[in-house]
Amino acid sequence: MGLNKNNIAIFFLTFFTALGFSQEIPTPQDTTKVEHLEEVIISATRTHRQLSSLPLPAHLVSKKEIQRVNSLRLGDILNEQTGLITVPDFGGGEGIQLQGLDSQYTLILIDGVPLIGRSAGTLDVSRITVGNIKQIEIVKGASSSLYGSEALGGVINIITEHPKYGFNGNIYSRIGTFETYDTGANIGYKKNKLAVNAFLNNFRSDGYDLNESDITNTVEAYKSYTLNTKLDYDFTENTSLFVSGRYYTQQQDYVASEELKGESEIDEWNTHLKLSHTYSDKWSSYFEFYATRYKADEFLNNPDASRFSESDFNQLLVRPEIRGIYNPSKKSAFIGGLGWNVETLTRTDFAASPKFNTPYAYLQYDYNPTDKLNVILGARFDSHSEYDSQFSPKAALRYKLSEKLAVKGSVGYGFKAPDFRQLYFDFSNATVGYTILGYNAVITKLPEMQAEGQIANVLVPLTDFENDLNPENSIGINIGADYNPLSSLKLNLNVFRNNIDDLIDTRVIANKTNGQNVFTYYNVHEVYTQGLEINAHYKVSNQLKLSAGYQLLYAKDKAAEKAFDNGEIYARKTPSSSAFQLGKSDYFGLYNRSRHMGNIKVFYDLPQWDLDANIRGTYRSKYGLYDTNGNDYLDTYDDFVDGYAIWDFAINKTILQNYRLGFGIDNLFGFTDTQNISNIAGRIIYGKLNIHF
Amino acid sequence: MTTIKTIKILALAVLFIGFASCSSDDDASTPKKEVESQSITNLKAVQSADYTTNPPTITGDFIKFSFDKGATTTGDDWDIAFRGSTIIVNGGEATTTDQPVRTAIAAAYIASGTLTSVTSVDPSLLVSDSASNGLAIPAVSGQGWYSYNPTTHIIAPIAGKIIVVKTHDGRYAKLEILSYYENGEANEDMSNSQFYTFNFVYQPNEGVTTF
Structure with a gap:
């Protein structure tokens, strides 16, 4: 446990000196505070829409909130939102679970274009710094009608900051427990037709170790840099250009054992170009070009510095897209787009260097027949070179019953394309001897293995692999209500159900002569997630704001539910006692899903002291990580990870207008579960300084 | 009334x-004759694997078991035999060259239920080991008697799986495997694996298919 006591002490000192200091010299204060700005969301419809009138369940996280809680990485702030939780992956990354769906079913965008690099399905949200984020938009429910693959559970769009008029910027640094340093600078310039912006962030940490008895650390030391530059140029009032370049690099120690040590490195870049033109009040169009590469390499060396193993992953996505918006009247808007995804991947243990080609088209109609009613209809068609083409429709409706109450509902189709691994993997474990083949690799690789005499018998005939693997697909239904009984109180309710078919899992297709098996990916499971979400925001006074959120979740496999229902499942009370039969009510559901999740936040402002403070608590109820009683299902007799709550506290103080000092404790009570939860490090004490100019 | x-x-x-x-x-x-019920604890059936060859070379003796004796045996009167997580029956053909020669007519299948709820044998389901179709009790996670957890590496007997056996001389037995680890639970490095604990019921009367 590396705690930088000196740095913390310095921060403490500065912070409290500043407190005293500011009491003596009164700082000028804003006389008027405009609090009620209408929040605008762009991810839900790909047009600018008022959040409050949207027929879809959506949520915004503002820059203000991110700054007040002093978040570092995207995962930190997402974890505090209702119904979202980051779940650690085998590789050390953290993926986001949304409405009970795994990380691979939520599309993550930066300024409207997707991030790639899901080496094992998870997109690691700790890759993204929050230092230059203006707003995070979270849209729940299947959204493939606009975004295509991966938008099965929802979409998270990160909107980065644009410069204000003149020359301005900020530099900041946060120092905390585990030798964690987060330092960044943001410089912007805007005048007349031109706006430029550069952002640099350096994040490094010594990592942490929850289990001291072994040689490896739970999270090894790492460092990363993010560089993001942007340019906006208005050729005329009606024509403008946006260019953005982002580069991310991360190095982390890679320790497998006492002898085997190495390093893993991630390099990622994104280039985004957008040309917008407005023809008239009714017509506007966008041309967008996006390219991104994600490269991950790792190696392990023997003690004599010779190479033990290395692996690489190199993915490229190129996407041109044109989009048009047509507003025949104030009451209706059409948006349509045509685009083409080209994706390639080279990777260790791959049968080929595959290439995906996906032309696509989408159209959406947003209509307000009356002041009270809003209807959105949309659909998208993705034609894919490697699997079945997908048609993804969506319909949403909102009706304002009164000024205080509105009801809304949406139904949409979502899909997730089989990834490269599921199609082209060709991997044989060197020590144990099993083989995993991608679905498309089976037809060539299995006969090869047979010819080499590796196969004892084939359990699934090759003819089963003549049809394409189906994308995992879902129908998502969301029904909710917005109720504002007082101007200071907002209540939102959303009931959801996601029906997911053709979920891909591995299964054995052949036995090998070495007694091991050949596995492949296959459409097998049908699962559902359903539940409800409640959010409440209460502005007690201009100084005090309270919010609370709750999600109830049932995430179950349909076949498992049936098996329990039919009495086919048995369990043991202790690992070696006789089995007994289980009933319907004994099935708990999918792994790593908590039935209850909740959060509560208190934000307090002391304008006379230029001070703000907040306390936030998040809770998740018990969940199972794997079957512990030998029936392959999670039932009520299994061992569960106990439910837990985490409390965070932060206080910030502005001095001399441009200096902002922050101090806080994340995970106030130092909760850890060394056995089961690898992404909760323990208590983190930090100090932060932000200088604005 | x-x-x-x-x-x-x-x-x-x-x-x-x-x-x-x-x-x-x-x-x-x-x-x-009375139906016999018995528990066998910590039956050691250790194999070792040499991973320097491809495929790895597995060595170790198959531990032969006779339901009639209620104990291990070295003769041809064995019904089933254990080595590592593999269970073979004394009937049909060897599936690898290092297995003992089958000398009798033993066969098996896996039924769902508890040891008490499986009350009769369905002879149509009985199969012997076969060079072409594999072992009667598949030595594959999730398909035979055990499941292997890739996260914890623990091999656990699947709850509710009862192995129904036709013995070497055509009588019937049923068994429930309770543990693969010495004294019931895997130790830290799982070095106490390959110890079988199981309950069985043996029907000593020839031709009787109920227990």
Whole structure:
């Protein structure tokens, strides 16, 4: 446990000196505070829409909130939102679970274009710094009608900051427990037709170790840099250009054992170009070009510095897209787009260097027949070179019953394309001897293995692999209500159900002569997630704001539910006692899903002291990580990870207008579960300084 | 009134049972033996693997077991044999060259239930080991008697799986494997694996397919 006591002490000192200091010299204060700005969301419809009138369940996280809680990485702030939780992956990354769906079913965008690099399905949200984020938009429910693959559970769009008029910027640094340093600078310039912006962030940490008895650390030391530059140029009032370049690099120690040590490195870049033109009040169009590469390499060396193993992953996505918006009247808007995804991947243990080609088209109609009613209809068609083409429709409706109450509902189709691994993997474990083949690799690789005499018998005939693997697909239904009984109180309710078919899992297709098996990916499971979400925001006074959120979740496999229902499942009370039969009510559901999740936040402002403070608590109820009683299902007799709550506290103080000092404790009570939860490090004490100019 | 009714029904039931048991007694040429129930704990069946070869070379003796004796055996009167997580039956053909030669007619299948709820044998499901179709009890996670957890690396007997066995001399037994680790639980490095603990029921009467 590396705690930088000196740095913390310095921060403490500065912070409290500043407190005293500011009491003596009164700082000028804003006389008027405009609090009620209408929040605008762009991810839900790909047009600018008022959040409050949207027929879809959506949520915004503002820059203000991110700054007040002093978040570092995207995962930190997402974890505090209702119904979202980051779940650690085998590789050390953290993926986001949304409405009970795994990380691979939520599309993550930066300024409207997707991030790639899901080496094992998870997109690691700790890759993204929050230092230059203006707003995070979270849209729940299947959204493939606009975004295509991966938008099965929802979409998270990160909107980065644009410069204000003149020359301005900020530099900041946060120092905390585990030798964690987060330092960044943001410089912007805007005048007349031109706006430029550069952002640099350096994040490094010594990592942490929850289990001291072994040689490896739970999270090894790492460092990363993010560089993001942007340019906006208005050729005329009606024509403008946006260019953005982002580069991310991360190095982390890679320790497998006492002898085997190495390093893993991630390099990622994104280039985004957008040309917008407005023809008239009714017509506007966008041309967008996006390219991104994600490269991950790792190696392990023997003690004599010779190479033990290395692996690489190199993915490229190129996407041109044109989009048009047509507003025949104030009451209706059409948006349509045509685009083409080209994706390639080279990777260790791959049968080929595959290439995906996906032309696509989408159209959406947003209509307000009356002041009270809003209807959105949309659909998208993705034609894919490697699997079945997908048609993804969506319909949403909102009706304002009164000024205080509105009801809304949406139904949409979502899909997730089989990834490269599921199609082209060709991997044989060197020590144990099993083989995993991608679905498309089976037809060539299995006969090869047979010819080499590796196969004892084939359990699934090759003819089963003549049809394409189906994308995992879902129908998502969301029904909710917005109720504002007082101007200071907002209540939102959303009931959801996601029906997911053709979920891909591995299964054995052949036995090998070495007694091991050949596995492949296959459409097998049908699962559902359903539940409800409640959010409440209460502005007690201009100084005090309270919010609370709750999600109830049932995430179950349909076949498992049936098996329990039919009495086919048995369990043991202790690992070696006789089995007994289980009933319907004994099935708990999918792994790593908590039935209850909740959060509560208190934000307090002391304008006379230029001070703000907040306390936030998040809770998740018990969940199972794997079957512990030998029936392959999670039932009520299994061992569960106990439910837990985490409390965070932060206080910030502005001095001399441009200096902002922050101090806080994340995970106030130092909760850890060394056995089961690898992404909760323990208590983190930090100090932060932000200088604005 | 109800008490009298109950007595009547009971009396009738006793009569029927009496008739039924009389008839079977008449048919049996030899006096009926008791069904035997027994527990075997920590039966050691260790294999070792040499991973320097591809495929890895597995060595170790198959530990042969006789239900009639209720103990291990070295002769040809074995019914099933254990090595590592593999269980073979004494019937059919060897699936690898290092397995003992099959000398008898043993066969097996896996039924779902508890040891008490599986009350009869379905002879149509019985299969012997086969060079082309694999082992009667597949040595594959999730398909035979155990499941392997890739996260914890623990091999656990699947709850509710009962192995029904036709013995080397055509009698029947059923067994429930309780543990693959010495004294029931895997130790830290799982070095106490390959120790079988199981309960079995043996029907010593020839041709009787119920337990």
